[in-house]
Amino acid sequence: MSDMELPPSLSIYGNEKIAKNILSRIWGKRGVFTCTVANTLTSTIPGISDAGDTPELTMFTPAADAELLVLGKTVCMKGIPINPGGIPTPATLTKAALEISRMPFFIVNGGCRVRPNLPCIEMEGECGNYVTSGRSVSNVRKVFDNGVILGKMLSHGSDFVVVSESCAGGTTTALAVLLAMGVVKENLVSSSSPNNPRELKMRTVTEGLKAAGIGIGDLSDDPLRAIECVGDPMMPANVGIIIGAAKKVPVIVGGGTQMAAVIAAAVKLDPSIVGNIFQGTTRWLMEDPNSSMAKIMDSISPDIPIVYVNMDYSSSPYEGLQAYEWGYIKEGVGCGGSSVAAIIQSAGEVTCMGLLDKVHEIYRKLMNFD
């Protein structure tokens, strides 16, 4: 099975042998999906995050995403999370993947100011402070420990585990953690806007590192401290879940550059998980000319491959979805990881075409087009 033929809906970047080994072990098996929601005040710095119609609304986006996945509608705010311009949250694709696959899924509360109106798995974290404070996340150790326990629990009854995130402002805190750990030396991270505010992000992050008294690479051996200083509350939860689960079953780390920081921290804390994890993401992210997922992953480890889903919205009749082809959104709420997982669990029966039909159905319902 390690010579497996990939279906056209999936592609691999990086170590193909490891990717195919993992894929062959979970092909047609049963997974469980988690999405960790968290807030960081960083998202309210004007210009930093486009994951919400205004800087203030970015605080509602994680809760709204979770409500969309679980309840099929938002309760904490009116309407669905959109980027300026009316582009819908990637949770629309995540929901499609979860509905098609009937994969069990749970929302993990990493630390929210605005809680989703639904039962979350509670990690005992708190809303994150401004990254510029240099004291961004409290209770890191406890949340990490809870993550390890949860990861073990999830691996008990499932053949593989998918982790993901919804945390507006998270690419900025990811950049900060990657710099503090010395994984990158420059800004390679993505954005939910094609006009990635790279300079503003770098200036903000530099201020945070300075406030914490950290230089680039200073915390290469202490990822939890890096998260405490300049990360966000999604991170310790997901780092823990990955480490706890990957000891026993393969883990798909769903997401873009935000999850690269999580992977970097997890692999540093427990190198033995390499060979049992891959990143699951979208073609949109891999093709983003403004970030370099591939470059970041290469510098974390040559042995953590990326498996991405070849979703293509260019034939969609809806402009809000076509915008994904113009560089908007690209990733988030585990849309890539859940799509990859749905294809794996169905042993390839689920395809990009099937997912697109389901996304249209969900989008029409949300926008009251029907």
Added chain:
Amino acid sequence: MSDMELPPSLSIYGNEKIAKNILSRIWGKRGVFTCTVANTLTSTIPGISDAGDTPELTMFTPAADAELLVLGKTVCMKGIPINPGGIPTPATLTKAALEISRMPFFIVNGGCRVRPNLPCIEMEGECGNYVTSGRSVSNVRKVFDNGVILGKMLSHGSDFVVVSESCAGGTTTALAVLLAMGVVKENLVSSSSPNNPRELKMRTVTEGLKAAGIGIGDLSDDPLRAIECVGDPMMPANVGIIIGAAKKVPVIVGGGTQMAAVIAAAVKLDPSIVGNIFQGTTRWLMEDPNSSMAKIMDSISPDIPIVYVNMDYSSSPYEGLQAYEWGYIKEGVGCGGSSVAAIIQSAGEVTCMGLLDKVHEIYRKLMNFD
């Protein structure tokens, strides 16, 4: 398949046709197990609860049970939850069933003063007040609504759902709710001690009903109000989970008389779930001469059968376990429901003998006998 032969490890009480219909639909299929933990100050009334070495320690029992299931050891207190006399918590059997079946499982926090040191699914409930106050549970509607959402989530990815409880003092609050609803007119509930303090329980409950201004049967049509007045915080969570899940998949309600109150409330709120639920319990409870599970269930509905596991500890070399045959413990922490579920999921490959071996292994490890 509705003419299915039951394996000798299982027996049915009540409507056999419905029981076999449900069993045939989930035989060999995949379930998910939940245990809802909660505290009520009622358990600290001297003499009410034996689920703990002292009245004060009964507040630690739910958290300790959850830690035992998830972590394999207790963190919130020293030693494992025992009844006076050194009889181990029924969580030892639950853990055996979960390990053998590899069934996914989650701890639900219905409302604890003493939280388990692990990630729980949070229902936003609070520790319950003394039943004698007549104002026993706060936030009932919110916790119930969260329960319905969680039940739906659990039914999304699993073929059947098991609910259960660990809430010391819970047979007393169950009696109170059953009386308020008029399901029973006298004390038919069980106890974790063979010397069931029936008079003390009845006196305590009567005080609670009086404080709330309720007569027997007054709240037959308003189970959530009955819980608010004289119930405990485990109840609204589990009533909600049952209703949310049983719309789509069969639900095994694991537990004794405590869960009878939950079933009575759920069926009153949504009669359509009858035919898709049964109670899962133990031979020990069914044979208890001091309670009458069967009688209580008969008066709730003739169409909610009981499926019980024929565990027998009389051949165990350990006195602490033999005590189960002398009328101690009998049920709790979903030990009956999880055992029934393990047998179902394995299509009968798991047996009482296999479960007993695993219980011995767990018990020896916990007591440091090895």
